[in-house]
Amino acid sequence: MKSKGDVLRVVNLGLKVDGKTVLQNVNLYIKEGETYALFGPNGSGKSSLLSAIIGNPTYRISSGRIIFKGQEVTPLPTDERIKLGMGIAFQTPPRVSGVKLIDVLRFCAKIGNRSEEEIYEFAKKLKLEDLLNRPVNQGFSGGEVKRSELLQLLLLNRDFVMFDEPDSGVDLENISLIGEIIREILQRDTEAEKRKKSGIIITHTGNILKYVDADYGVILYKGRIACVGNPEDILNEISKNGYEGCINRCLREFPNLNNLK
Amino acid sequence: MSEGISKFEQLEIEKPEVKSRLESVGIELDPSKRAASFVQVDQETATASSFLESVEVMSIKDALEKYEWLEDYYWKIVDRNQDDYTREADSKDVNGYFIRSLPGKKVDIPVEACLYLKKAKSRQKVHNIIIAEEGSELNIISGCTSHPGVTSGMHLGISEFYVKKDAKLTFTMIHSWASDVEVRPRSAAVVEENGIFISNYVLMNPVKLVQMYPTAYVEKRGTAIFSSIIVALENSVVDSGTRAILKGEGSSAEIVSRTISKGGTVIARGHIAGEAPEVKGHLECRGLMLSEEGKILAIPELEAKYPNVDLSHEAAIGKIAEEEIFYLQSRGMSKDEAIAAIIRGFLEVDIKGIPEILKKEIDRAISMVEKDLF
DSSP states (O other), X not given: OOOTTEEXXXXXXXXXXXXXXXXXXXXXXXXXXXXXXXXXXXXXXXXXXHHHHHTOTTSEEEEEEEEETTEEOTTSOHHHHHHXXXXXXXXXXXXXXXXXXXXXXXXXXXXXXXXXXXXXXHHHHTTOGGGTTSBTTTTOOHHHHHHHHHHHHHHHOOSEEEEESTTTTOOHHHHHHHHHHXXXXXXXXXXXXXXXOEEEEEXXXXXXXXXXXXXXXXEEETTEEEEEEOHHHHHHHHXXXXXXXXXHHHHHHOTTSOOOO | OHHHHHHXXXXXXXXXXXXXXXXXXXXXXXXTTOSEEEEEETTEEEEEEESSTTEEEEEHHHHHHHOGGGGGTTTXXXXXXXXXXXXXXXXXXXXXXXXXXXXXXXXXXXXXXXXXXXXXXXXXXXXEEEEXXXXXXXXXXXXXXXXXXXXXXXXXXXXXXXXXXXXEEEEEEEEEOOTEEEEEXXXXXXXXXXXXXXXXEEEOSOOSEEEEOOEEEEOTTOEEEEEEEEEEETTOEEEEEEEEEEOSTTOEEEEEEEEEEEBSEEEEEEEEEEOSTTEEEEEXXXXXXXXXXXXXXXXXEEEESSSSEEEEEEEEEEOOOHHHHHHHHTTTOOHHHHHHHHHHHHHOOXXXXXXXXXXXXXXXXHHHHGGGGO
């Protein structure tokens, strides 16, 4: 069944949290080398979608399937999805009391087949050398949390990586660094045909897209995929006419999309 | 000495299971790694030898014979009438160790002292006196354990610590008993002006009961730091407290405990009393429940008898947060690996001022038994 370059297929996904429907009939198809930008207002289900893909046990899938590299992963625990090639940078990861950043990094490096030297090299690049012996996220600033997520992902070296608002709460000085690292993780500086890495970037403001280009933009609205297109066009349309305006235009242009009204 | 050798032979140290019991409580019996060794098997001294001139080690019996002045230290800060157990320990056949660092001498290499319970169903009575003389530094590993296969017995241990002016004493006690052994240490310490007393306690194996409440009397600008790492497995009851009486101006105390219940009962007590100006004390009890059975009771107490004191405490008990497990799983750890990492982190107490070698012994004691927790 596996077609060439097929990385992620989300098929008719429905998701409930505490009995409330969060996602409905979500379909997404991402091929090798492709990066998607995911837009949507607060509460539209963006983070829930990533949580379902990565397998957060508190999110119960009510219908549909998630297929990764041709294999159904819906019943698999998170760590097995990671071993198959997924990765995620959380928007607000928890503090892990007592577990040092360096210990987590060593674990990531083992999975990503990276050397001890690379741990320190990347930590230096992300300006996190002084935090290595601190428990993960304990007393980290907002920017440090974001950079620590990226450092872990660099070492994990996965094929399909999701970023949940990597630009929120990051100052101007650091956003270009964060952009550079995401570009590296997603091989955006490699010729399109040779890219192996795929990903999804959630962005509220679109700031990060000034530093990382995406192939497609998607709007998630009220738990459904409402619009797919050129990410810059979508972002422009949202900033001019709001999410509803953008979606209405999408519906005119693509009448076959889900009927949202 | 010939009697000592025969007792030593009784230890059967060449047996791997005995060696491993000793190692699990930090006892090496290797002169290149220790400043002195003391081993007591049941009531008899098996070995008492110092490899350095700056530290004296002998049995308490020999010490009381050798030094008349030791009467001033014997039963002076622990009351011999405190309870039935102190009265039982106050007997003719009591043994124990006397360890003393000479004035101004700094002994980096640790002294090891082992109290070994060999005979099943016996009652081991111990009275220890430890003196860090003025300006000296002394590190002690005290390992208490029972012979493989000896599942029942009683250990009564009186310990009196004297940290003289400007001295520093680090005392690390590692216990590894068996499921039906009852342990009742009775300890107290006097920390004189500018003295530092660092006391660490590690208990990770099954035991029937541990009950103790060591007390430090801290004088002018003295410091007492207590850290305990306690795991109560099924059928174990550990009632362990620490008390610091801040008697002198500018004295301070820090009491930290990390307790885990996996089916057993832990009572983590702590008490800091501020009785002089400018004293500072902090108490931290953290507990982790790993099973539906068992119990952790944290009882932190602060007592001020003077207006100008700074006393605080924090206590928290909980289970491992699901979101922390999930987060580590998102880095590729299996659920079990994630739980193991979090427990290891929980048990890793950052003990201030502890020499690296003692830190390693504590880490080793933890790593030798932590697999039983998962």
